Amino acid sequence: MKIMLHQCWIVLRKLKPKDPNIDKGGxxxxxxxxxxxxxxxxxxxxKKGEIQxxxxxxxxxxxxxxxxxxxxEDDAILFEEFLKENDKNSVEAIKIAEQETKAKLEKVAEIKKITSKMVAIKSDISKYEDILxxxxxxxxxxxxxSPPEWQEKQRSKSRHSTDSTNAEKDEKQTEKIKKNKERKTAEGSKRGEKRVARGFLSSREARGSSRQSVKSSQQSSKISTPGNDSSDYEEDPEMFFKEPQDLLNLMTxxxxxxxxxxxxxxxxxxxxxxxxxxAELTRKNMxxxxxxxxxxxxxxxxxxxxxxxxxxDLEMKAKLFSFGQYKPEDQDKTLDTLSHKVEEVYHCCVGETEANLTTLQMLTAIEEKLGELLENADMIPKDQMSIAERAKEKERRMR
Structure with a gap:
């Protein structure tokens, strides 16, 4: 800009008139x-204004x-300070992590020991349960x-004892609950003060201590409960057989x-x-x-x-005899043949005769025998009768 102003000044000096007497054109x-x-x-x-x-x-x-x-520069200083603080915090965090890992390993070892103890205790409990x-x-x-009268007396005694033990247990449980509440309130107030004073690390330690206290309280409660149960089992049960000889006599x-x-x-x-x-023989005989x-x-x-x-045939013959077609000699012969045939039937059905029977007596005996057989036939089952009838019909057809 200064160079341009100098050039303008030179041009103005050149433009100034040298002579006063100048023409109009000039x-x-x-x-x-x-x-x-x-x-x-x-x-x-x-231009000067613009330059200014x-x-x-x-x-x-x-x-x-x-x-x-x-x-x-201020930001760089603050950043350096931040880096320094971050380095310090990282170192502290590493230390805390190392401490936490050590504590964790210790807790794991303790847990393993406790689990092994629990397994042993459970095995002992199972053995004792089997024995019990x-x-x-x-x-x-x-x-x-034991006799029933003695059993009833023992039942009444056991009822009274259970009522008294239940009342004692309820009282003990209420007292334990009150004590636990007081302990928790005291521990909570102490932990709050420690957390405010110590900060993050103290808060973690307080949490760990609270967990341990809760676990210890639970373990103490668990240990105390079986103690009460053991007190029930420690009582010697009354037995009816006071001497072993009584039991041996009863066993004999x-x-x-x-x-x-x-x-x-x-x-x-x-x-x-x-x-x-x-029954089998009678069945076979029957x-x-x-x-x-x-x-x-x-x-x-x-x-x-x-x-x-x-x-x-005889009826036909009798009719013929009645009409007088046959002679009396022929009638006697036919009657003799009929009597012989009746005797044969009688011998087949009834058996041999001890005394001389007439044909009419033999016919009556045959009828009685037939009546007995028919009555016995009614006693026989229908299935067997039908089978027997079919067999006889087959035999007749074969004849």
């Missing part, structure tokens, strides 16, 4: 040059730059052997009773076996008799059929 040129000079001066003033503004702006920018540099079951079985067996009596019962059962089994054998009766029935039915046919 006057016009002079006026135009003056005008140009004025314009140049005006532009020069404008630019210088002010440059000064302001330089001030801003100085301020920014100061801010950067056996003892309970023995106790129940002895109670079963029971053995004798068992032996007598065993003998009775054997005798009853033998009697049942004999009864079964007799079956054989039923078969024989069926055969006799079949025979009698055949004979009846034959006799019916013969009776029809």
């Amino acid at each position: 006057m016009n040129e002079y006026v135009t040059k003056k005008r140009e000079l004025f314009l140049l001066e005006y532009s020069l003033a404008v 503004l630019l210088e002010q702006m440059a000064a302001e920018e330089e001030a801003k730059l100085t301020r920014a540099e100061k801010f950067l 079951k056996e003892y309970k079985k023995y106790k129940e067996f002895l109670l079963m052997l 009596e029971l053995e004798e009773q068992n032996l007598s019962l065993i003998q009775n059962t054997r005798e009853t089994e033998e009697a049942l076996e004999e009864f079964r054998q007799n 079956e054989s008799e039923s078969k024989q009766l069926k055969e006799q029935i079949d025979i009698m039915t055949d004979t009846i059929q034959r006799e019916k046919e013969r009776a029809a």
Whole structure:
């Protein structure tokens, strides 16, 4: 800008007139040059103003730059301080992590020890439970052997004792609950003060101590409860058999009773076996008799059929005799043949005769025998009768 102003100044000096006596044409040129000079001066003033503004702006920018540099320096200092604090915190965090890992490993080791102890305790508990079951079985067996009056007395005593023990347990539990509440309130107030004073690390330690206290209280409560139960089991139970000889005598009596019962059962089994054998024999005999009766029935039915046919023939012959077609000699012969045939039927159905019977008597005996056989046939089951009838029909067809 300074160089441009200097050049303008040189141009103005050249434009000034040298002689006062100038022509009119030169006057016009002079006026135009003056005008140009004025314009140049005006532009020069404008440029100076712009230069001043630019210088002010440059000064302001330089001030801003100085301020920014100061801010950067302050930020760098703060960042360095932050890094230092971060390094310190990281070192402290590493130390805390190492402490926590050590504590964790210790807790894990303690947990393993406690779990091994718990497993051993559980195994012992299972053994003692098995032993207790056996003892309970023995106790129940002895109670079963004891008389019922003594059992009722013991039941009444046990009811009274259970009521008293339940009341004592309720009182103890209420006292324990009150004590635990007081302990928790005291521990909570102490822990709050410690947390406010110590900060983050103390808060963790307080939490760990609270957990340990809770676990210890739970363990103490668990340990205290079986103590109460053990007090119940420590009481010596009353038994009816105070001496072992009494129990041995009772066992001998029971053995004798068992032996007598065993003998009775054997005798009853033998009697049942004999009864079964007799029933089997009677069944076989009945079956054989039923078969024989069926055969006799079949025979009698055949004979009846034959006799019916013969009776029809005799009726025809009697009619013929009545009309006088035959002679009396022929009638006697036919009667003799009929009597012989009746005797044969009688011998087949009834058997041999001890005395001389007439034909009418033999016929009446045959009818009685047929009636008995028919009554016995009614006693036979229908299935067997149908089977026998079918067999006889087949035999008749074969004939």
